Amino acid sequence: MFTAQRAPDLKTVLLATGVILTLAMGVRHGFGFWLQPISQANGWSRETYSLALALQNLLWGAFGPFAGMVADRFGTMRVVLLGAFAYMAGLIWMAVVTQPTLFIIGSGVFIGLGLACTAFGAVSGIIGRSAPPEKRSWAFGISGAASSFGQFLMMPVEQTMISSIGWQNAFFLLAAIVVFLMVPMSFRLREPAVQKKGGHHQSIREAMSEAVGNRSFLLLVAGYFVCGFQVVFIGVHLPAYLKDKGIADPKVAVMALALIGLFNIFGSYMAGQLGGKLPKRYLLSFIYFARSVVIGLFLLAPLSPMSVYLFAAAMGVLWLSTVPLTNGIIAGVFGLGHMSMLAGVVFFSHQIGSFLGVWLGGYVFDLQGSYDVVWGISIALGVMAGLANLPVDERPLARPELKAA
Template sequence: MFIATRAPSLKTVLLASGVVLTLAMGVRHGFGFWLQPISQANGWTRETYSLAMAMQNLLWGVFGPFAGMAADRFGTMRVVLVGAVSYMAGLIWMALVTNPTLFVMGSGVFVGLGLACTAFGAVSGIIGRVAPMEKRSWAFGVSGACSSFGQFLMMPVEQQLISAIGWQHAFYLLAGLVVVAMVPMSFFLREPAVEHGHGPQQSIGEAMSEALGNRSFLLLVAGYFVCGFQLVFIGVHMPAYLRDKGLANPNVAVMALALIGLFNIVGSYYAGKLGGRMPKRYLLSGIYLSRSIVITLFLLAPLSPASVYVFAAAIGFLWLSTVPLTNGIIAGVFGVKHMAMLAGMVFFSHQLGSFIGVWLGGYLFTKLGSYDAVWGIAIGLGLMAALANLPINEKPLVRGELKPA
């Protein structure tokens, strides 16, 4: 059960979880900068490092539902503490291990668990429980904006650290920063003990069975797979793609990823705000359709720093704007008692897509010598996700005496 305490205010939760998300997502989004230095230092092809990133994303998704269950049952604070330590261990592992198999598996387990316990799924439950229903979508948007701010903040920091102190020492410094910042913030995420109401109570198994038997939930799962495929492929392979195309100045990639983070602050915030006023399914469909259009225009336009920056700003506005809308639908349809677990289940699909997207990028580049095929797949999947989200039913489920929050 949770530690007995008074419920934190929404402001406290958003500030503390915002710091955690800023670091968790900010550090993770910069991993693409290590692709070439680590591969060159260890004599690997891009496929090895891509597989490690894919494994991190896959295990992040595998651990996600369990981290959510733990957060719902034992409280967010404890889960974030575990995540901070595991994240630190993963960064140190990536700095030290040179065996390809151990690098892939170890970094996958440690960083995957760390992200599962410190990113959206783990903190969504406490946000949903603390925020009033009318502010819930907005609160999810604020948390999404914080993670985007982390990307904007950390991209130049990570690139500069690699250039100034080397890629290994950059990992060490980030590992220390994760623990020093996340551990104190976790104590502001304590939750009061669960108060069981009268009448029937829905168990974890019943909640899972109900969600998996719900058509709208499965459509969210399908859409989130596409989201993960697109985002992680772009985030990890963009720096290498630009170099391959002749934009050798690393500052172009740094600026592009920073712009993605900057514009996603706006996109995530307003997606959450609009989600409180408009059908979230239509907003989700529009986001996926817009991504496919933006990617297509980027590939058709002459490549230059200016076109890269325009693409980064446009795709950044759409980057994580799916998160507050998806979590808002989950909370609205199923309630908030098992919110973190259900968000983790949906996010597993996101991370399965991430695994395939980042690994396929490295694999097809090794086989074909370009990323063209993966760009085409990303466009096609975006169109499919746009169609899949349209029939989602956002009405709260009626369970007799079990009523959604």
């Protein structure tokens, strides 16, 4: 594994990973805008496109631990390079393939791999290795804010692309942007060769066994499942939900998703700041409880553009603020030696939740003509996640036989 002392400069790492996360998460958050035009152009039900996005999220999570292992072992640069080209291939695939099964499988594999190699799990290790312990939670918060800025920036850009050049050409243009910006940034994430030191070093198998046998780790896994279910259901299905409810102006949905990104810049940064001062488990519990309250108020209030914007702003503060806190707990409890891999394992749970959230939204809508059941599930899961995070133990594990990572 890489040593913290030899890791690249923190400012360089935050700049490069910031650009990469801005694109990776920004492009992905806009996929909901393609649900209706692709479905109409190809004569698909909403479930077909929803299943494609669900598989993307599931494979993103499945590839994540392996991308993390490679990043921890051989360096983040190689992983991000692979991810950039996989992401590009996936966007092109979504533009040209019209056969439903091929569309679902191909976009799931390419986009899933691309996100696994360019999003939080893959870059968390180099951020943790570059930041001193007292700044680690803050650094994770900065990376979360970068991904949120991507959502804020890319929502109007993607909707404008679709409106001005068509949904297919929008995919082609995004593919070019991804590869031409991510590749140069990846070279700023070079890390030194593996440094072997004396004494026992924890193997991948030992690290994994230790984590899955740890109660707090399993509670984080459970909480992240809920996080994925909620944010991906909302991110993908909110535009269609608003249109179904009579808010036909697409600018309202664009503004709502952009506001989620804008306010999550603040939310992620503040979560990182507070995570260095307050128990992270209590902050995580508060976030999950607050999400359930916000969703419930949104459903009870009369629907209008203003209520949508207020909902988006409130959810934005809570959106990805779980990321710096969860990664901070993982780094603090288990150390940095297998940080990317363990973050990837937790994130796999997030993506299982994402798969169910986005697919269930489309399935239930096609079955009942309404999203009400899935909204209710989101509220109940938020309460469960809030309770699950309360007993998390943040104390570092004692490993007398291992040197500190």
